[in-house]
Amino acid sequence: MNVKMEKLEKNVVKLEITVGADKFAEAVKKSYAKNAKKFNVPGFRKGKAPMNIIKKYYGDSALYEDAINYICDTTYPKALVENNINPVDYPAIDIVQIEEGKEFIYTATVATVPEVELGAYKGIEAKKELAEVTAEDVEERLKAMQAQNTRVEVKEGAIENGDIAVIDFKGFVDGVAFEGGEATNYELEIGSGSFIDTFEDQLVGLKAGESKDVNVTFPEQYGKEELNGKPAKFEVTVNAVKAKELPEITDEFASEVSEFETLEELRNSIKEELTKANEAKSQNDYEIAVMETVVANANVEIPDAMVNRELDSMIQDLENRLRYQGLDLASYFKFTNTTEADFRNQMREIAAKNVKNELVIDAIAKVEGVEASEEEIKERATELASKYGEADKVEETVNRLLQVQRGYLATQIVNEKIKNLIMENAKSI
Structure with a gap:
């Protein structure tokens, strides 16, 4: 097999793959073995006509379709590996030369994972604002508790x-x-x-x-x-x-709706809870702002194929959530008076943003040499199995996760490492 690679655009490559005549002949024989029973040739029982007779009666091309598939299925993946190509979609296949006794030549044009031009991702500055808990906030929570106990x-x-x-x-x-x-x-x-x-x-x-x-x-x-x-x-x-x-907000009310004996203790507890919630929100908003800046600092051209694939994933997630509620996509679109096309249009910008986030984190991971070790992946699988699996089937669940979701677990771990690296080097202002 001989492969020539040509870059058509920044994220599109064209591979010209040449396969020897002997390999193509083997593929034609495999096609004949698979399809012989489909051909009716006078003078022969169905499926018993020799290959040369079938070619004579139906033409050489009668066996080409499956032969082409056999060749492409074996040579295209090898061509990707040899040329270090990471595709994001199925290739467009075009036949350049097909004739028995000659080399089989075809081209495969495919979009690839784009190169990311990273900007600054260390020393990022972002505002970190902490909302103060006021007496009005505490009273609002008390009134909500009062309404719940109406x-x-x-x-x-x-x-x-x-x-x-x-x-x-x-x-x-x-x-x-x-x-x-x-x-x-x-x-x-x-x-x-x-x-x-x-x-x-x-x-x-x-x-x-x-x-x-x-x-x-x-x-x-x-x-x-x-x-x-x-x-x-x-x-x-x-x-x-x-x-x-509405019950009167008194010490008696506090003792009835909480673990505290007095209204003052309840107020203090509410203030502490709201303060923790505000601190968590402040930290979360700060981290989001830092990560958004890191992504905005990077330049990358995102292929439509990657956005479409992310939209497919988002639709699948929606379908899974609906299934838990006893609904399906058709019912959802009917109820909301929308279509799948509407959903894709509405979510396209978010999907593109998700893809860029993923590409930027992957690029930083490569630069920093960040990976997920086998030990870390197994540890994460064990955590999930212990948390969500049946107590007596933890090991079985771990093995299943390692088989089916190893890539997802590895990505999750790397993403967390990169986020931690970025946040450790960030500055709040």
Whole structure:
């Protein structure tokens, strides 16, 4: 095999691969062995016609397709290794010469992983701002805890905004009851905006045991063609009225909702928790700013094939998340009134950013000689197996991870090392 390489563009190469006539003849024989049964030749049982007869009857090219595949499948990967080419997509194959008794020549044009021109990645400066926890922040958290512990009790008197009305209702459009427009003992929070139009407002003032016809109009884009923009009447009966009672924020409240005996202790704990959260956010924002600067300092032309591959991965991730929720992509796109093409267009910029991040980190790793050792990979696999696997199958899970996700684990470790290296040399301002 002889290979000539030509750089067409910065990230595209063209390989001209020449294979000896004997190797091509062998490939044709393999094609004949595979396809002989497909040919019907008069005077021979199906599959028993000699190769020279099949060629005479159907032409030499009848056996070329699989022969070409055999040749390309064995020679193309070797050509990549010999020329130190890292492709990012499938090659475009063109046949230059194909004739038995002569050398087989073809070209393979393919996009390659681009070269990265690194900028500064050590001594990066970025702002590190820590938000102070105020008394208002603490009180806001206390009020949230108060709302979570709201008590709901039946009350006497009329419905007011903020109350919960326990109602029976039945809806009619053009005098006919419609599907999904009926319920009993439905608890509706007045003022929540859960129901259409002024439905909730029209219940204000009613008492338990009272009934009323509520007249509303469905929105034009309600989602059901038979209801869009239609006026409707709901026959409503109030069964009960409930009021929300917020507990008073006192020492007793603190002891009921936390491990602390006094309100002061609870406030101090909340302030400490919020301070830690702010510090974590500040550090995370700082690290993001540093890494974004490192990536922005680098220059690289990203092939469309790499962006498309990242988009494929993002769609696969979305599909996996939906599957856990009992949904699929078709349902998701229908619900969001979008298509896969819309998703790709919306996420293309993010995908390109992800690819650049990966390329820059890989380039820094090469410059710094950072790798993941076998020991580190096994240690990471063991950590994951112990954390997520069954206790009695840790070793089995480790072996499976090492077989299936070794590359992913290695990449994860290298990425962490590079991030640590960058952050150790960064400066906060």
